[in-house]
Amino acid sequence: MDYQTLVLDELDGVLTVTVNRPAARNALSEQTLTELRDLFTGLTGPRAVLLTGSEGPAFIAGADIREMATMTPEQGETFGALGQEVTRRIEQLPVPVIACVDGYALGGGCEMAMACDFIYATRKAVFGQPEVLLGLIPGFGGCVRLFRRVGVAKARELIYSGRRVDAVDAHRLGLVNEVFDSREEMFAAARRVLTDIAANSPAAVSACKSVINTVDGLGVAEGLRAELEAFRLAFTTDDMREGTAAFLAKRTPRFRT
Numbered sequence: 001m002d003y004q005t006l007v008l009d010e011l012d013g014v015l016t017v018t019v020n021r022p023a024a025r026n027a028l029s030e031q032t033l034t035e036l037r038d039l040f041t042g043l044t045g046p047r048a049v050l051l052t053g054s055e056g057p058a059f060i061a062g063a064d065i066r067e068m069a070t071m072t073p074e075q076g077e078t079f080g081a082l083g084q085e086v087t088r089r090i091e092q093l094p095v096p097v098i099a100c101v102d103g104y105a106l107g108g109g110c111e112m113a114m115a116c117d118f119i120y121a122t123r124k125a126v127f128g129q130p131e132v133l134l135g136l137i138p139g140f141g142g143c144v145r146l147f148r149r150v151g152v153a154k155a156r157e158l159i160y161s162g163r164r165v166d167a168v169d170a171h172r173l174g175l176v177n178e179v180f181d182s183r184e185e186m187f188a189a190a191r192r193v194l195t196d197i198a199a200n201s202p203a204a205v206s207a208c209k210s211v212i213n214t215v216d217g218l219g220v221a222e223g224l225r226a227e228l229e230a231f232r233l234a235f236t237t238d239d240m241r242e243g244t245a246a247f248l249a250k251r252t253p254r255f256r257t
């Protein structure tokens with residue numbers, strides 16, 4: 001298949017998927033999400049997947065604000081459902097998936113990383129769920145998955161405040177497994193751990209992933225439904241129109257409600 005916003009590279013059974021929209025800081029457009037969904041649907045062949053963003057300031061700077069700014073609640077719901085579906089497809093792949101985060105992993109970017117089995121990051125990585133700054137809410141599973149990684153109190157603080165955390169703090173919180181000095185070191189370490197994993201029984205690793213998903217995922221489907229409804233409602237508010245317009249105009253939003 002021909003992908004316009006993804007770059008694929010397979011080496012020794014490891015499929016590297018690079019989100020490649022550098023001019024928009026690798027933001028997740030509808031096209032990118034559709035390509036990710038199609039790629040991860042029924043993917044067979046690679047023994048592992050490495051998800052990353054093109055080299056630059058961002059891993060993935062979130063969902064595409066330019067596209068969302070003019071969406072109706074119904075379009076927002078469809079967009080949110082698509083993003084949620086991508087996270088589910090990643091989670092349900094039978095092989096290990098590592099997110100390699102170099103730069104900003106904000107909003108939908110943080111949510112994509114959290115759908116992966118675990119996260120490696122460079123010192124340049126920055127994580128956050130800044131949706132409330134835009135009059136939105138995390139819509140690709142942030143409300144459902146962040147607290148599973150960092151605990152409910154810290155997840156509330158990060159989601160309500162929209163504050164960012166750097167790689168070292170994200171590591172301390174348990175969001176990131178390991179922090180590296182450079183992109184090259186991060187990829188080399190990811191390949192090493194995937195090689196170690198590949199030496200084990202693929203069926204056993206896959207079974208472990210499935211059991212962990214089942215236990216960790218109790219309530220995920222219900223949570224995603226609740227999040228999607230709240231996400232749709234966000235599109236009916238003046239705050240969301242103001243927040244996204246302000247981002248695009250590079251000014252501070254004036255929220256009224």
Ligand code: CO8
Nearest residue numbers: 024025027057061062063064065066079080107108139140
């Ligand atoms: N969407 C669209 N365009 C973006 C995005 C984005 N998320 N992020 C950056 N861009 C664009 C900018 O508009 C700018 O475009 P232009 O050159 O045309 O002005 C270009 O990328 C470069 O951006 P900056 O100049 O801001 O780049 P910096 O390197 O200075 O800053 C940042 C990088 C810090 C990442 C900054 O761009 C930023 O804060 N981006 C927005 C981050 C954000 O708020 N993300 C959350 C988005 S909401 C979300 O993800 C919701 C997820 C759930 C959705 C559910 C849908 C139903």
